[in-house]
Structures are given as structure tokens and as C-alpha cells.
Amino acid sequence: xxxxxxxxxxxxxxxxxxxxxxxxxxxxxxxxxxxxxxxxxxxxxxxxxxxxxxxxxxxxxxxxxxxxxxxxxxxxxxxxxxxxxxxxxxxxxxxxxxxxxxxxxxxxxxxxxxxxxxxxxxxxxxxxxxxxxxxxxxxxxxxxxxxxxxxxxxxxxxxxxxxxxxx
Amino acid sequence: xxxxxxxxxxxxxxxxxxxxxxxxxxxxxxxxxxxxxxxxxxxxxxxxxxxxxxxxxxxxxxxxxxxxxxxxxxxxxxxxxxxxxxxxxxxxxxxxxxxxxxxxxxxxxxxxxxxxxxxxxxxxxxxxxxxxxxxxxxxxxxxxxxxxxxxxxxxxxxxxxxxxxxxxxxxxxxxxxxxxxxxxxxxxxxxxxxxxxxxxxxxxxxxxxxxxxxxxxxxxxxxxxxxxxxxxxxxxxxxxxxxxxxxxxxxxxxxxxxxxxxxxxxxxxxxxxxxxxxxxxxxxxxxxxxxxxxxxxxxxxxxxxxxxxxxxxxxxxxxxxxxxxxxxxxxxxxxxxxxxxxxxxxxxxxxxxxxxxxxxxxxxxxxxxxxxxxxxxxxxxxxxxxxxxxxxxxxxxxxxxxxxxxxxxxxxxxxxxxxxxxxxxxxxxxxxxxxxxxxxxxxxxxxxxxxxxxxxxxxxxxxxxxxxxxxxxxxxxxxxxxxxxxxxxxxxxxxxxxxxxxxxxxxxxxxxxxxxxxxxxxxxxxxxxxxxxxxxxxxx
Numbered sequence: 001x002x003x004x005x006x007x008x009x010x011x012x013x014x015x016x017x018x019x020x021x022x023x024x025x026x027x028x029x030x031x032x033x034x035x036x037x038x039x040x041x042x043x044x045x046x047x048x049x050x051x052x053x054x055x056x057x058x059x060x061x062x063x064x065x066x067x068x069x070x071x072x073x074x075x076x077x078x079x080x081x082x083x084x085x086x087x088x089x090x091x092x093x094x095x096x097x098x099x100x101x102x103x104x105x106x107x108x109x110x111x112x113x114x115x116x117x118x119x120x121x122x123x124x125x126x127x128x129x130x131x132x133x134x135x136x137x138x139x140x141x142x143x144x145x146x147x148x149x150x151x152x153x154x155x156x157x158x159x160x161x162x163x164x165x166x167x
Numbered sequence: 168x169x170x171x172x173x174x175x176x177x178x179x180x181x182x183x184x185x186x187x188x189x190x191x192x193x194x195x196x197x198x199x200x201x202x203x204x205x206x207x208x209x210x211x212x213x214x215x216x217x218x219x220x221x222x223x224x225x226x227x228x229x230x231x232x233x234x235x236x237x238x239x240x241x242x243x244x245x246x247x248x249x250x251x252x253x254x255x256x257x258x259x260x261x262x263x264x265x266x267x268x269x270x271x272x273x274x275x276x277x278x279x280x281x282x283x284x285x286x287x288x289x290x291x292x293x294x295x296x297x298x299x300x301x302x303x304x305x306x307x308x309x310x311x312x313x314x315x316x317x318x319x320x321x322x323x324x325x326x327x328x329x330x331x332x333x334x335x336x337x338x339x340x341x342x343x344x345x346x347x348x349x350x351x352x353x354x355x356x357x358x359x360x361x362x363x364x365x366x367x368x369x370x371x372x373x374x375x376x377x378x379x380x381x382x383x384x385x386x387x388x389x390x391x392x393x394x395x396x397x398x399x400x401x402x403x404x405x406x407x408x409x410x411x412x413x414x415x416x417x418x419x420x421x422x423x424x425x426x427x428x429x430x431x432x433x434x435x436x437x438x439x440x441x442x443x444x445x446x447x448x449x450x451x452x453x454x455x456x457x458x459x460x461x462x463x464x465x466x467x468x469x470x471x472x473x474x475x476x477x478x479x480x481x482x483x484x485x486x487x488x489x490x491x492x493x494x495x496x497x498x499x500x501x502x503x504x505x506x507x508x509x510x511x512x513x514x515x516x517x518x519x520x521x522x523x524x525x526x527x528x529x530x531x532x533x534x535x536x537x538x539x540x541x542x543x544x545x546x547x548x549x550x551x552x553x554x555x556x557x558x559x560x561x562x563x564x565x566x567x568x569x570x571x572x573x574x575x576x577x578x579x580x581x582x583x584x585x586x587x588x589x590x591x592x593x594x595x596x597x598x599x600x601x602x603x604x605x606x607x608x609x610x611x612x613x614x615x616x617x618x619x620x621x622x623x624x625x626x627x628x629x630x631x632x633x634x635x636x637x638x639x640x641x642x643x644x645x646x647x648x649x650x651x652x653x654x655x656x657x658x659x660x661x662x663x664x665x666x667x668x669x670x671x672x673x674x675x676x677x678x679x680x681x682x683x684x685x686x687x688x689x690x691x692x693x694x695x696x697x698x699x700x701x702x703x704x705x706x707x
Binding site: 048081117146166 | 242256262359418419529534560562
């Protein structure tokens with residue numbers, strides 16, 4: 001996937017564009033609304049591919065749990081950072097940004113793991129700082145909270161902290 | 168809980184300690200004292216104990232909450248938001264370096280990994296030569312380090328290192344690289360490995376269980392969940408400190424203000440936050456030095472995979488180190504680095520681990536077989552390593568702009584090479600340097616070739632810092648520093664800085680003992696000046 005300089009500039013200005021089209025708001029708590037939720041629900045399966053259970057029902061529940069853990073992690077950040085993340089999700093939810101910045105042709109609700117994985121890989125090593133930064137934020141906010149949860153520890157062979165003191 | 172751990176914080180509160188929780192305030196308050204201390208970490212804690220023992224009325228203000236062993240459940244998801252600045256996600260302006268700093272009573276000492284080193288002689292020599300700090304010789308400081316080592320039970324750790332540390336030792340030994348044991352500030356340590364989430368057994372002799380309780384036992388007042396917003400000056404003195412009480416979440420002001428009045432004010436909020444408070448207060452800054460020369464020991468990391476279990480989460484973290492790559496060249500030559508073996512816990516490890524999807528999940532499935540080494544770059548000595556600058560954002564919060572210069576990237580590349588070579592020498596089957604474009608190398612030859620080709624640029628390389636230093640440089644020459652060698656802020660009659668922000672360079676070692684020893688001397692001088700009597704000596 002090639003992301004042009006124009007696209008990176010658009011993302012750099014993305015927060016501004018998003019705020020201009022959606023009204024300026026003071027720093028406030030992040031809200032995982034329908035549009036942001038669709039973006040997150042599409043990115044989680046690609047970010048956690050290989051870690052999610054294969055069984056479809058279990059997989060759906062795991063994606064929902066992962067998204068909620070990410071949501072809670074975002075809520076523990078300073079309000080100014082929550083605002084930056086809200087801007088990122090707000091921007092990705094816009095069709096043109098999804099298509100031209102992320103290079104994902106299908107709507108988030110129908111985008112597959114391969115499409116989304118290509119978008120993440122492109123941003124990961126992009127020469128544009130804003131895209132790299134956005135990738136790293138998504139990486140840390142989805143992956144970290146996933147493995148922080150005790151339900152994921154068996155799969156990685158981690159016994160967890162000493163039971164006598166951790167209760 | 169089946170095992171009863173005595174909780175000195177709960178006992179102290181029951182015995183009547185003066186603790187005011189900002190989040191519980193129902194109205195504005197004014198408190199008067201002899202000395203107000205901003206911050207309860209290494210610098211603030213040591214200062215509070217010495218001044219309280221000297222008979223002075225102390226108020227300590229801390230942005231974080233008062234937690235205790237009953238709260239320390241060894242869960243990353245709870246510990247990072249409640250005990251760290253910005254939920255352990257503080258970052259430099261370009262988001263290229265993640266910064267770990269404590270934000271709780273005890274500051275970073277509550278969550279650090281217990282590594283205790285005196286300030287290296289080479290660092291002190293450099294300060295003497297370049298910043299005129301004649302009193303900062305190893306000989307002059309030795310009694311202060313000794314006093315604080317005894318106070319905080321700093322000693323040789325006799326338990327065998329965990330496998331994560333022992334692999335560093337064995338790999339280094341096979342290459343003829345000297346490595347040694349790290350002294351730790353613990354008493355009755357259970358060797359659990361969860362120091363970074365708050366010690367659940369009170370074995371770590373952090374400020375939370377040593378100096379702060381001592382100060383409170385001597386009548387000090389502790390204000391928690393209150394952010395020091397601004398020192399208000401009257402002439403050449405600080406008149407009072409304005410603090411915003413925070414809500415229960417700890418980030419947003421709850422609308423109540425605390426006004427703290429005192430004869431003297433000690434700023435010890437840690438590097439980044441101390442210069443930020445002084446910048447918000449428009450403290451004298453005639454040469455524009457305030458906030459500059461902020462150092463990080465930028466940290467690179469290399470993960471390796473072994474056939475045997477390593478269990479990097481278990482056992483004392485950082486019990487072995489090597490200074491070989493610090494000692495190999497002049498202090499102001501190519502950047503040197505210290506090697507240590509950090510604890511590996513799922514949240515922080517999986518976040519630091521590069522990549523995503525199948526490749527990332529595959530590595531995580533080998534979690535118990537992973538080995539980690541970190542290299543801390545010794546910044547601030549080479550002419551092209553002048554650190555970063557703290558500035559204020561629109562809301563008054565600090566932001567550190569820290570450029571990774573070419574000399575630092577050169578050190579980073581050599582560090583990734585050294586760590587991979589040691590890991591293969593220790594028997595690693597593969598090594599994954601934390602760089603977005605690095606492969607998972609299966610031989611030293613492949614790693615050497617691969618790392619040699621990697622581009623070293625911000626955000627491609629994972630860089631972490633747990634040691635923030637500088638920003639309030641200490642020098643009696645006002646053209647070189649904003650604080651004198653005695654810790655007094657230049658141009659203000661009753662203001663001192665007692666924390667790691669004083670350091671004119673990075674330390675070149677984990678900084679806690681440097682802050683304890685130097686802080687103890689500064690606090691003792693201050694106590695004598697304020698009381699007219701010799702300062703008390705602290706002991707465990």
C-alpha cells in the first residue's frame with residue numbers, strides 16, 4: 001500500500017478537519033460511539049490475528065472483549081490524549097479517509113483481516129510520522145490490554161502472580 | 168487474602184497521620200507550614216524525613232494517590248493507570264520515546280525495580296569539570312550515599328539471579344564481558360518480580376514505606392491527589408503555592424484549590440514535572456535554561472528465545488548488569504550504554520514487542536521462553552547529546568521534546584548488536600531486536616548483518632525511558648544552571664529543587680541512589696539553614 005504525502009498531510013491535519021466538520025469540543029472523555037466501534041471492531045481481528053480463538057462464536061466474543069479492554073485503557077489516559085485518540089477514530093470512520101489514507105476499499109464492517117492487516121503494515125513502516133504514530137497507538141491500545149487480561153494468560157503459558165497475595 | 172502482610176500505611180492512618188486527600192475536599196483550603204515539599208518521590212521523600220526530624224513543620228503535596236501493599240495486586244491493568252504518570256503512556260513530543268515515571272505517594276520509588284548504584288565517578292568528574300560542582304566529588308558524597316544505603320537497606324542481593332538475569336551473566340561471560348550483581352534496596356524480599364506494580368510485601372524500601380512514614384510520624388502533613396499548579400512570587404521570594412485538587416480519577420481538577428504557605432519551598436516533582444511547575448510559575452529564567460538538558464537514558468531492548476523456560480516475570484528484576492560498553496570509550500566519546508535484564512510482564516512486553524497479527528501472536532505463545540535485555544544510553548556527555556526540552560502545552564501540562572540525534576542512533580545500533588551477540592552467546596535460538604524492520608534472527612551472523620542494515624529513525628526503533636533527569640541544571644554559574652550547587656534556585660530567596668532534575672547530565676546508572684544521596688546532603692544543609700542547628704542523621 002502506498003500512502004502519498006498528501007494523504008499523510010491530511011492525517012496530520014485530520015484532527016483539525018474532523019473537528020471542523022464535527023464541531024470543536026473541549027478535551028473530554030473518549031466515547032466509543034457506533035462509528036468508532038465499527039473501526040475498532042475491524043482493526044482488532046487483524047491486530048490480534050493468531051491470538052483470537054478460531055471458533056466463530058468464541059471469536060466474536062473475544063473481539064468484543066478486546067474492544068472493551070481497549071476502550072477501558074483509553075479511558076485511563078489523560079483527557080488530552082483521549083481527545084487525540086477520538087480524533088483518530090473519528091477520521092478513520094470517514095469513508096474517504098478509510099479509502100485513501102488507510103487504503104481499505106470496503107466499509108469497516110465488511111473489511112477483512114487481510115485488507116486491514118495491509119493497512120496496519122503500511123502505517124507501521126510509513127515514512128510519515130503521523131501514520132506511524134497512529135499505528136503505534138492502535139498497536140499498544142489493542143495488544144497491551146488484551147494480554148493484561150487473565151483470560152489470555154493460559155494461551156501464553158503465564159501462570160499469573162502468586163495467588164496468595166494477588167487475590 | 169490468606170497471608171497477612173503488615174501494612175504500615177494503614178497502621179499509620181489508624182494512628183492519626185495527617186493525610187488530606189484532595190479528591191475528598193469539599194471546599195478550598197489554606198495550610199501553613201515551615202516548608203512545602205512538592206512531590207513525594209526520591210527527592211521529596213528524603214527531604215521530608217530530614218526536615219521533619221529537624222523539627223520543621225512540613226507539608227508534602229503529591230499528585231498521585233496514597234496506595235499501600237493492600238492495593239498492590241501485581242496486575243498491570245490496574246497498576247499502570249493508578250501508579251504511573253499518564254498511565255505509563257507518557258511520551259516525548261514526537262511519540263518516539265515512551266516514558267515511565269511514578270505518580271503515587273513514593274513517586275517512582277514505589278514502582279521502580281530497586282537497582283541501586285552510587286553516582287559513577289566519571290559522571291561526577293564531568294560535573295566538576297563542566298559545571299563547576301567542586302563539592303560533588305565521590306569522596307564528598309560518600310558519607311551521604313552510605314547514610315542513605317543504611318537507611319534504605321541497600322545491599323548485595325544474595326539470592327541467585329533469576330534465569331532472565333543469569334542469561335545476561337552467562338552470555339557476557341562467554342564473550343569475556345564483565346558483568347556484576349546489582350545492589351538492591353530491599354528488606355525481606357520474597358523474590359516475586361512484581362516491583363514495577365508496587366511491592367505487595369513492603370520489602371522494597373521505597374519512600375512509601377520509609378521516609379514518608381517517618382515524616383508523617385514526626386507531624387508532617389501529606390496532601391494527595393493535588394496537582395501543584397503555580398508558585399506565586401512576591402518580590403524575590405515564593406509567597407505561596409496554588410494546588411488544584413483532583414477528582415477520584417486523578418486527572419481532572421475537582422474545582423477546589425489548596426493554598427500552601429510556607430517559609431521555604433522545595434520542588435521535587437521529578438524531571439519533566441519540576442521544570443514544568445517552575446515554567447508555569449514564571450520562575451526567573453534569565454538564560455532560558457529552565458527545562459533544557461532533560462535526559463532520558465534512552466533504552467533499547469532485545470528479546471531472545473531459548474529452548475528452556477526463562478520465566479522473565481518471576482524473581483527479582485535487574486539483579487545483574489554490565490558496564491562494559493560504558494567503560495569502553497571516553498565518557499564524552501561515542502555513546503556508551505549500560506546493560507540490564509528487565510522484568511517481562513504481559514502488558515508491557517506485548518506492547519513493546521514489535522509487529523502484530525500472526526507474527527506477534529506466535530512470539531507471545533513463547534512468552535515463558537523469552538529473554539529480555541535493555542541497553543540504557545548514557546546521554547548528556549557527548550557535545551551532540553544535549554538532551555531534550557520541557558515546554559508547556561495549552562492546558563499547562565508538560566511536554567518533552569527530545570530529539571534522538573545521530574550520535575544516539577549510533578549508540579542504539581551498537582547496543583542492539585551487543586545485546587544480540589550476548590543473547591546468542593547465552594544459547595538463544597533466535598533474537599528479535601525491538602525495531603519495526605528487524606527480523607527474528609536465528610544466528611549471530613544473521614543478526615549482525617541484519618542490524619547493520621537497519622535504518623535508525625524515530626518510531627521505527629522502540630525506545631523506552633524509566634530514568635528522567637535534568638531540566639533544572641545545577642551549577643553556581645547562572646549561565647550554566649538555574650539552581651546552585653546547594654539546591655537553591657537562582658534569584659529566589661526561599662526556593663530549592665531536590666530531585667533528579669538537578670543533574671547536569673544523565674547519571675549513567677539507575678538514578679535512585681544518586682537522588683537519595685545528593686538529596687540527603689541538600690536537605691541537611693537546608694535543615695541547618697532553617698533551624699540554625701545541625702541536621703539530624705537518618706537511620707533505618
